[in-house]
Amino acid sequence: MTYFFETYGCQMNSAESAALTLVCRERGWTAAPDGESADLVLINTCSVRLTAERRALGRIALYVSLKKKRLAQGEHFALMIAGCMAQRMGKTLKEQFPAVDYVMGTMGRSLFPLILETVEKNIGNNTFPEIAVEESPQFSFSSSHLEEGQFRSFVPIMHGCNNFCSYCIVPYVRGREISRDPQLILEELRLVSEREVKEITLLGQNVNSYNWNGGELHFADLLKIIAAEAEKSGIKWLRFLSANPKDFSPETIRVMAENRVFCRHLHLCVQHGSNRILAAMNRGYTRERYLSLVSEIRSAMPEISLSTDILIGFPGETDDDVRETLSLMEEVQFLYAYMYHYNPREGTAACNLPDRISEEVKRERLSRVINLQKKHTTALLKKRIGARETVLVEGISRKNADELVTRTERDEMAVVPGPASLIGSFAELTLSGLRGNTFRAKELS
Numbered sequence: 369m370t371y372f373f374e375t376y377g378c379q380m381n382s383a384e385s386a387a388l389t390l391v392c393r394e395r396g397w398t399a400a401p402d403g404e405s406a407d408l409v410l411i412n413t414c415s416v417r418l419t420a421e422r423r424a425l426g427r428i429a430l431y432v433s434l435k436k437k438r439l440a441q442g443e444h445f446a447l448m449i450a451g452c453m454a455q456r457m458g459k460t461l462k463e464q465f466p467a468v469d470y471v472m473g474t475m476g477r478s479l480f481p482l483i484l485e486t487v488e489k490n491i492g493n494n495t496f497p498e499i500a501v502e503e504s505p506q507f508s509f510s511s512s513h514l515e516e517g518q519f520r521s522f523v524p525i526m527h528g529c530n531n532f533c534s535y536c537i538v539p540y541v542r543g544r545e546i547s548r549d550p551q552l553i554l555e556e557l558r559l560v561s562e563r564e565v566k567e568i569t570l571l572g573q574n575v576n577s578y579n580w581n582g583g584e585l586h587f588a589d590l591l592k593i594i595a596a597e598a599e600k601s602g603i604k605w606l607r608f609l610s611a612n613p614k615d616f617s618p619e620t621i622r623v624m625a626e627n628r629v630f631c632r633h634l635h636l637c638v639q640h641g642s643n644r645i646l647a648a649m650n651r652g653y654t655r656e657r658y659l660s661l662v663s664e665i666r667s668a669m670p671e672i673s674l675s676t677d678i679l680i681g682f683p684g685e686t687d688d689d690v691r692e693t694l695s696l697m698e699e700v701q702f703l704y705a706y707m708y709h710y711n712p713r714e715g716t717a718a719c720n721l722p723d724r725i726s727e728e729v730k731r732e733r734l735s736r737v738i739n740l741q742k743k744h745t746t747a748l749l750k751k752r753i754g755a756r757e758t759v760l761v762e763g764i765s766r767k768n769a770d771e772l773v774t775r776t777e778r779d780e781m782a783v784v785p786g787p788a789s790l791i792g793s794f795a796e797l798t799l800s801g802l803r804g805n806t807f808r809a810k811e812l813s
Contacts, residue, residue, distance in 0.1 A: 413454055636676055772784055781807065
């Protein structure tokens with residue numbers, strides 16, 4: 369039996385696809401090179417933005433067409449939809465696409481082995497019986513999320529979100545926050561270190577709200593434990609995603625500053641620079657608090673780089689609000705940002721708000737934000753030319769087979785000549801030039 373996964377959306381989806389892959393392999397399944405030849409195709413979907421769902425729906429339609437073609441040729445084919453969009457749409461997804469055999473939401477992953485068993489038994493006649501889903505399935509963490517042969521790994525430490533930002537669908541498709549047993553986290557760290565993983569990224573929809581056993585262990589406490597384990601096991605770099613400013617404690621800053629295993633880069637979502645819009649978004653912090661937090665982080669770790677998310681065009685936003693966002697960007701100077709304009713998500717508090725911003729105005733405002741961020745990115749990168757850096761060699765450049773793609777701990781990309789044998793190892797280089805947003809280097813050492 370063969371499988372093929374297509375994964376969209378956040379790093380948590382990538383981690384969960386890796387965990388599902390392990391389940392397939394444990395049952396003796398093998399990976400197919402593409403969806404056209406696989407016995408089972410699984411599309412792991414994202415629901416955070418409307419564009420992500422539209423893309424997923426397009427891919428589903430493509431595979432529905434492929435299934436019809438393959439069945440007409442007497443072949444076997446099962447189609448499965450997983451992830452956040454599957455959780456949100458549920459049975460209506462199968463009603464829209466009757467050729468889809470199974471829909472498995474984020475809370476139903478425990479059913480995956482049973483789905484595989486059912487596919488194995490029924491693939492011969494391409495008739496797959498429905499599998500009953502428990503009314504209130506509980507999210508459970510997988511024991512490992514490591515992709516075979518990889519030197520970097522995602523390790524989920526919590527799941528779900530209690531924040532209910534007014535624009536966000538995540539609490540509705542991921543459920544309430546559940547923190548993972550710290551002993552199981554450490555077990556996964558030991559497992560991946562035995563596989564010679566060099567870099568770990570701790571994951572959670574609101575990662576720094578980690579809270580084990582009613583306050584027995586908070587995020588900063590967990591980071592201390594993980595840092596000690598990383599030092600023993602040889603894991604050199606630790607990162608975490610995604611941190612909410614309202615939950616970022618002084619103790620977390622102190623732990624990061626005192627333990628050099630934490631990379632000097634932090635993704636700290638701001639979303640907007642206007643207090644009025646931040647309140648309407650239900651973000652739980654003010655512009656002033658965000659800027660104060662940035663100052664605290666940089667005081668403790670002057671070398672750190674920051675990135676963020678910025679959401680423009682929220683209902684009721686004025687041009688003054690946009691100017692406040694631009695001024696916050698000027699003050700913080702983000703290395704990079706994920707920038708997008710608001711699209712209503714059915715089921716969220718903001719979906720029915722009045723004073724919608726026209727698409728034309730949203731695009732114009734977003735272009736101003738993007739142009740300013742491009743200016744900041746270029747200026748910050750140019751200042752770094754000449755710096756000596758430790759990098760993790762990630763792979764071969766797509767543009768030149770004689771060059772390697774590397775990444776600094778500040779999450780900067782650098783390309784340098786070198787042999788493929790260095791992939792997955794740390795090296796030293798000097799940032800000698802810049803092409804676009806990618807550094808050039810002359811040699812590794």
